[in-house]
Amino acid sequence: MQIKKFNFYKDKVALNLLAKDLENAKDVAKVLDGNVVIGILSKNFNTVEEAVTYAKRFLEELPVISIGLGAGDPNQWKMAAEIASETDPGHVNQVFTTAAYTAGLLKGKECKNTIVNALISPTGEVGKVKISTGPLSSDAKEAVVDVDTALSMLKDAGVNSIKFFHMKGTKHLEELKEVAKACVRVGIPLIEPTGGIEVENIYDIVKTCVDAGCDKVIPHVYSSAIDKETGLTDLDIVKKLYDEIKKVFE
Known part of the structure; x- marks a missing residue:
């Protein structure tokens, strides 16, 4: 797994944050000493070409960005995959059922530096996860499987990161703990808790x-870090998030 473009605090943690524009993104990165992955959401663009142009501007100034779906919308999977295949951004978000396709597409386009994650969801039962997170399967009967099985399937497919969404803050913390332990057992190096994360619970x-022993952690913090009036990611909130992360290692 290539992660050479990433910066991780204590070689462990990087934040995934949005930014209103490139200047905001650069300011956020400065506050976090570069331990950040700025998200660009495919849902915000009308075409792949428009998104690729925008993403390339960011990659001229930042070593890595994350191509996102947009509110976890599984219908955005293909657009996100195509944007990533044209930019080799470092990170791309996917749902469980399309992560393997995306990993293969990137390999075919010789995108050697981009990590593909796969979205699995809490079920309310520790050790069990929902894998029917795709555009069609998310509307079908839920597919709930043992977490080790889910992660082993993804490792079979060449996927090296797990996105656990929707966390709803700490509501599913015990489930996250078991997913994190499963990442270690199965050999998935990266975990990405997402949903309802804010200053009060990120620690x-x-x-x-x-x-749990996870190699790398990328918590996603979106709306709670954004100033509702300006649309900018709030640098004061970003600093507070960073301070809470630092406390983990004290």
């Missing part, structure tokens, strides 16, 4: 993953 979420 508990990151600590859960670090204590």
